Amino acid sequence: MIIKFKMMKNYKIILLILGAVSLVTACKKYGTFPVAQITIDRVFDPRDSLGTNAYAFLQNVYATMLNGHNRVGGDYLDAATDDAVSSAASSSNQVTQLSTDAYNSGTFTDGAGDNVWANYYSGIRQANIFIANIGVVPVEATLPNHPEISMKYAWKNEARFLRAYFYFELVKRYGGVPLLGDKVYNVTDNLALPRNTFSDCINYIVSECNAIKGDSILQAPYASTSNYGRVTNAAVLALKAKALLYAASPLFNGTTLVKDAGTGQGPRNTTNAALVGYPSADPNRWQLAANAAQDVINLGVFSLDGNGFQDIFLTQNNPELIFIRQGDNGNNVENNNAPIGFPSAVAKGVTSPTQDLINAFPMISGLNINDPNGHYNPDSPYARRDPRLLFTVFVNGQRWLNTNLQLYQGGQSIPNSGVQQTVSGYYLHKFMGHSEALNGFAAHSEDWVIFRYAEILLNYAEAENEAVGPNAADYQVLKTIRGRAGIAAGTDGNYGIQALGSITQDSLRSAIHNERRLEFAFEEQRFFDLRRWKVAAAYMNQARMGLQLISNNQLTYNYVPILPAVFKVNSFTPKQYLQPIPYGEVVKNPQMQQNPGW
Numbered sequence: 001m002i003i004k005f006k007m008m009k010n011y012k013i014i015l016l017i018l019g020a021v022s023l024v025t026a027c028k029k030y031g032t033f034p035v036a037q038i039t040i041d042r043v044f045d046p047r048d049s050l051g052t053n054a055y056a057f058l059q060n061v062y063a064t065m066l067n068g069h070n071r072v073g074g075d076y077l078d079a080a081t082d083d084a085v086s087s088a089a090s091s092s093n094q095v096t097q098l099s100t101d102a103y104n105s106g107t108f109t110d111g112a113g114d115n116v117w118a119n120y121y122s123g124i125r126q127a128n129i130f131i132a133n134i135g136v137v138p139v140e141a142t143l144p145n146h147p148e149i150s151m152k153y154a155w156k157n158e159a160r161f162l163r164a165y166f167y168f169e170l171v172k173r174y175g176g177v178p179l180l181g182d183k184v185y186n187v188t189d190n191l192a193l194p195r196n197t198f199s200d201c202i203n204y205i206v207s208e209c210n211a212i213k214g215d216s217i218l219q220a221p222y223a224s225t226s227n228y229g230r231v232t233n234a235a236v237l238a239l240k241a242k243a244l245l246y247a248a249s250p251l252f253n254g255t256t257l258v259k260d261a262g263t264g265q266g267p268r269n270t271t272n273a274a275l276v277g278y279p280s281a282d283p284n285r286w287q288l289a290a291n292a293a294q295d296v297i298n299l300g301v302f303s304l305d306g307n308g309f310q311d312i313f314l315t316q317n318n319p320e321l322i323f324i325r326q327g328d329n330g331n332n333v334e335n336n337n338a339p340i341g342f343p344s345a346v347a348k349g350v351t352s353p354t355q356d357l358i359n360a361f362p363m364i365s366g367l368n369i370n371d372p373n374g375h376y377n378p379d380s381p382y383a384r385r386d387p388r389l390l391f392t393v394f395v396n397g398q399r400w401l402n403t404n405l406q407l408y409q410g411g412q413s414i415p416n417s418g419v420q421q422t423v424s425g426y427y428l429h430k431f432m433g434h435s436e437a438l439n440g441f442a443a444h445s446e447d448w449v450i451f452r453y454a455e456i457l458l459n460y461a462e463a464e465n466e467a468v469g470p471n472a473a474d475y476q477v478l479k480t481i482r483g484r485a486g487i488a489a490g491t492d493g494n495y496g497i498q499a500l501g502s503i504t505q506d507s508l509r510s511a512i513h514n515e516r517r518l519e520f521a522f523e524e525q526r527f528f529d530l531r532r533w534k535v536a537a538a539y540m541n542q543a544r545m546g547l548q549l550i551s552n553n554q555l556t557y558n559y560v561p562i563l564p565a566v567f568k569v570n571s572f573t574p575k576q577y578l579q580p581i582p583y584g585e586v587v588k589n590p591q592m593q594q595n596p597g598w
Helices: 052-062 094-099 117-136 151-174 198-212 233-248 257-261 284-297 332-337 355-360 388-392 453-468 472-485 505-519 526-532 536-540 583-588
Strands: 084-086 146-150 321-325 351-353 448-452 545-552 554-561
Touching: 052 117, 052 151, 084 094, 117 151, 146 151, 151 198, 151 233, 198 233, 233 284, 233 321, 233 448, 233 453, 284 453, 321 453, 355 505, 355 545, 388 505, 448 453, 453 472, 453 505, 472 505, 505 526, 526 536
Parallel strands: none
Antiparallel strands: 084 351, 321 448, 545 554
């Protein structure tokens, strides 16, 4: 394995190339610290009772977390799923390549596509440097909840959490990866390390979370505004719960991926099954995942944001947020994704949500649009729908920038004049500010939400249903999520869900899966959910559909394929359930086994 980091020949010289922030602003800004090279003994200074430089170094570790807004070549990762396509409509577009199997282990360089290998190993190395050296700094500040504990122990645990989080981000993409422990590798060390098994990696992540949870870390919710964005005990528990959820999921729990995907080409492409999952299934893994999610719920400090679905992503310190990566206060989301056609508020319209996603939203009654009791009207398809629909996508006639959007052919936002525009008849709305009655984009928080309470609830419901089947607890989660969304309870109080006494495990599983799709659209959940459930082939090997709306005295709704008009779609194969180990890592490391099929 080649762990990529920049070093001088003198091991103690580090080039700090990522941003850092001051103690006052916590993680909010990633400024430059410092622009010049600085030695380790200056960063971790035994005379620095404030720990200023050490804390700034810790912010470099935080800065390794990726912000998901238009992360993949300018697109959302969800544009590589059945929920959206890129408006760029080019065969070289990164999400299109991901979506149509038009890539191999060498296609995406560091940071391109969904290749996060080098980024997160860089973060792991920085975390190890911090963990190895923070002990010498005599930090006088103490934990708010435990004045007898130096803040440096919380900082150390924050670095340990971030390291575990980076490993999880690698494992959910690649399966087992090399575990480095606490060692800070020098360029003269042997870096040809083998991959650890999937089990080793999950056990390591869980053990790290178990070791750092508790008193020697900030308690949730955030102790103060200045600590907003920092790791808390709740974030530790949330990471443990998510790692166990993935470990219990069909892709990894008794994996058949090596058999399904074959062994690929070349002498080093035969993959040990233990690297990509547990060779034997254990249904108890679902119960472990449910218990871990319950631990977060039992903290009793989080709730669904009662101000509505849209404000979850706009209001900092709201009661739903568990862990976030802070962004700017601006309107980059609008600049990239909002509807085009407004000279005073120019946007690129990058993201084209699919008709498949629109159809997944139920009626306001909670009933599916195909249910005759839901009273879906194909001539007025957005009326009386789940309110999350219009907070997630823009549809024709929706109010925006003091205008009723014209999303019909030849309309203001689909001019067909050679400019980039939606190819699906819809634009992304999620994450955007309240600009309905303005002439320009409203500035707002653009934080990227990593863990929020709604996910903990749905993680719990999924794991509990898989462990023991439908019961009052997992059923109540769906009702709670739908109630916050604005779906009507109905006369039976079930929010359109089949009654608990008659719903089967399979039916509840389908309901939970669809609820995750709606609740977490464009939050980088769908791409990985389809894979860990091992159902991606069923959804990805079909045409992505869009709307061609014609306005000629009346509106005519024509539903047309949008992706296969240019590209192949029946291309998802078993090898795509995991990402390929980057080509450069395999050719430089004789012990690095490639994933099956790659």
